[in-house]
Amino acid sequence: MSRTERQSWRNKLINPVLNKEFTLRMRTPRSMWALLAYLIAIGTLALGFMYVTQMESSGGGSFDPNASRIMFYFISMVQLGLIAFMAPGLTAGVVSGEREKQTLNLLLTTQQSSATIIISKLVSSLSFMLLITVATLPVYSIVFLFGGISPAQLGMVFLFYLFTMLAIGSLGIMFSTLFKRTMIAVIVTYGVMLFLFGGTAFLYLVLHQIMESINRSSASPVDFSWIGYILGLNPAAALYSVFDPSISSTVFRAGWTGSGQQSAPIQLWQEFLLVFTVITGASIAVSIRYIRPRLKKAKD
Amino acid sequence: MIEIRALSKQFGQFHALKSIDLTIARGTVFGFVGPNGAGKSTTMSILATLMAPTSGTAKVGGYDVTEHPKEVRKLIGYMPDFFGVYDQFKAIEYLHFYAASYGIPKSERDQLIPQLLELVNLTDKKNAYVDTLSRGMKQRLCLARSLVHDPELLILDEPASGLDPRARIEMREILKELKTMGKTIIISSHILPELAEMVDEIGVIEHGEMVAQGNVQDIQNRLRVKRILVIRTEGREQEAEDYIREHPHVKRVSRDDRGIHVHFGGHDEEQADLLHGMIQHGFRLISFSEAQTNLEDVFLEITRGGGGTE
Numbered sequence: 001m002s003r004t005e006r007q008s009w010r011n012k013l014i015n016p017v018l019n020k021e022f023t024l025r026m027r028t029p030r031s032m033w034a035l036l037a038y039l040i041a042i043g044t045l046a047l048g049f050m051y052v053t054q055m056e057s058s059g060g061g062s063f064d065p066n067a068s069r070i071m072f073y074f075i076s077m078v079q080l081g082l083i084a085f086m087a088p089g090l091t092a093g094v095v096s097g098e099r100e101k102q103t104l105n106l107l108l109t110t111q112q113s114s115a116t117i118i119i120s121k122l123v124s125s126l127s128f129m130l131l132i133t134v135a136t137l138p139v140y141s142i143v144f145l146f147g148g149i150s151p152a153q154l155g156m157v158f159l160f161y162l163f164t165m166l167a168i169g170s171l172g173i174m175f176s177t178l179f180k181r182t183m184i185a186v187i188v189t190y191g192v193m194l195f196l197f198g199g200t201a202f203l204y205l206v207l208h209q210i211m212e213s214i215n216r217s218s219a220s221p222v223d224f225s226w227i228g229y230i231l232g233l234n235p236a237a238a239l240y241s242v243f244d245p246s247i248s249s250t251v252f253r254a255g256w257t258g259s260g261q262q263s264a265p266i267q268l269w270q271e272f273l274l275v276f277t278v279i280t281g282a283s284i285a286v287s288i289r290y291i292r293p294r295l296k297k298a299k300d
Numbered sequence: 301m302i303e304i305r306a307l308s309k310q311f312g313q314f315h316a317l318k319s320i321d322l323t324i325a326r327g328t329v330f331g332f333v334g335p336n337g338a339g340k341s342t343t344m345s346i347l348a349t350l351m352a353p354t355s356g357t358a359k360v361g362g363y364d365v366t367e368h369p370k371e372v373r374k375l376i377g378y379m380p381d382f383f384g385v386y387d388q389f390k391a392i393e394y395l396h397f398y399a400a401s402y403g404i405p406k407s408e409r410d411q412l413i414p415q416l417l418e419l420v421n422l423t424d425k426k427n428a429y430v431d432t433l434s435r436g437m438k439q440r441l442c443l444a445r446s447l448v449h450d451p452e453l454l455i456l457d458e459p460a461s462g463l464d465p466r467a468r469i470e471m472r473e474i475l476k477e478l479k480t481m482g483k484t485i486i487i488s489s490h491i492l493p494e495l496a497e498m499v500d501e502i503g504v505i506e507h508g509e510m511v512a513q514g515n516v517q518d519i520q521n522r523l524r525v526k527r528i529l530v531i532r533t534e535g536r537e538q539e540a541e542d543y544i545r546e547h548p549h550v551k552r553v554s555r556d557d558r559g560i561h562v563h564f565g566g567h568d569e570e571q572a573d574l575l576h577g578m579i580q581h582g583f584r585l586i587s588f589s590e591a592q593t594n595l596e597d598v599f600l601e602i603t604r605g606g607g608g609t610e
Contacts, residue, residue: 016397016400020386020389023393024389102384103385105348106442108350109373110402111373111401292369295366296352
């Protein structure tokens with residue numbers, strides 16, 4: 001490969017906008033503090049969990065290796081929560097922030113395409129989130145000391161994180177493009193997170209109760225296994241289904257009336273993957289479409 | 301270079317631009333004058349492909365801004381009235397970023413950027429972080445930024461706003477140099493009188509309408525026919541004002557602490573008649589002088605006079 005070809009590939013991979021995003025993000029002390037705060041949070045929770053488990057299981061003796069799997073689930077869930085907390089903050093201001101700082105118009109008059117700007121901003125935010133997540137690996141290594149978890153499982157969890165970051169990040173960037181003010185974009189993105197994590201679980205539980213009570217008072221009970229699809233939108237439930245696939249069957253058979261399917265029509269994480277692939281694609285497309293004003297007039 | 305036809309822009313019920321027409325030839329330095337909110341920035345934003353017009357067309361270098369925005373962006377260097385900078389960049393990195401964003405290869409950038417820094421007198425600040433630069437320096441850096449891709453047209457929206465007199469002079473000198481480089485420049489500024497010597501044409505816009513447009517000299521000459529006289533009398537000011545108002549060549553009269561301001565439509569002979577008549581009527585004159593008109597007067601005259609240069 002010639003030097004020019006190498007340069008051309010480098011230019012394709014690291015375009016000016018991405019280069020700028022990387023440089024500016026790592027030049028602020030805020031990034032370092034964010035990383036530190038994140039590691040302290042997850043480290044404290046992991047060590048706290050170990051301490052409590054140790055106290056309860058053997059009254060101050062050694063750490064019970066059987067608890068290491070639970071600990072892995074716990075850290076993974078905490079990490080997912082932290083990602084959901086961090087991603088909107090890192091992405092919901094990337095376009096509106098430039099608009100507020102009055103740098104966006106200058107960027108939009110350059111030759112960089114809307115797609116390059118949006119994707120570079122997304123990749124830059126994802127890279128930083130990935131850096132933070134990878135930095136927590138030493139915490140996970142505590143789990144490996146006690147066994148019970150395979151590297152494949154760990155890999156799956158990290159892939160799930162990557163996907164979740166991409167999905168939340170795309171939503172954040174879309175709101176950042178659509179709303180002029182960062183504050184509103186951040187609030188809306190957190191609102192969507194709250195709905196995905198809390199709202200879907202709440203809706204599932206409420207519907208479950210309602211349908212059960214209907215079935216109890218009815219002579220011909222209805223199949224309400226469809227409510228399982230609601231929980232498939234919940235990132236925490238989807239992650240849990242990666243650890244324990246039987247949860248999907250439990251969720252979908254909640255409304256099982258005794259006939260029909262024996263297993264879940266789809267794993268929760270699979271549904272999550274499918275739905276959020278579409279949402280992510282749509283969010284990126286909307287962002288690309290709306291970062292620049294629509295110049296062409298509608299044909300009469 | 302610029303061809304605007306029946307361009308209109310509406311924000312809800314507000315008409316920011318009402319069917320304006322404008323043609324600017326290649327190499328012209330065009331001064332865009334008008335009060336705040338008149339539609340200057342809106343016109344410039346449309347030309348910079350940052351805003352869609354409601355109706356009408358705008359072409360830059362033959363390309364319609366709505367049909368071929370990418371081509372238009374290659375041709376223009378845009379400096380908005382308010383802009384931000386990436387504070388964590390050094391001045392040189394800032395220019396490298398924009399030059400790269402215009403697709404200029406690194407080897408060319410290494411040669412170009414020192415030249416641009418020199419043009420805007422920022423060579424000694426090349427390694428300074430942008431947030432440490434003064435407002436004037438940031439304005440100059442932004443001007444250098446708008447030049448990285450050697451655009452044919454510069455759209456400069458209030459490039460000297462908020463600058464102290466010294467920084468304004470520096471900016472003016474740079475603009476003169478750009479003019480000698482043959483750039484077409486469209487510039488809006490409330491310090492246009494200071495730029496009068498370098499502006500070839502002006503367009504006056506008010507309430508979204510193009511009130512006057514043409515060669516600076518022509519417009520100034522047109523105004524000079526209608527002289528502004530400043531007359532001071534010792535006492536009997538109201539009487540003198542009423543007398544002056546009756547003169548057939550007087551268009552408008554106003555009075556303030558500095559004297560009676562007369563917009564006079566006549567020539568030297570009629571002016572001498574007015575002076576003679578006042579003396580004959582026993583007014584004791586302290587002074588009778590002709591005020592110098594400049595571009596600012598042109599602007600004030602056109603906008604205050606309800607849109608006519610007569």
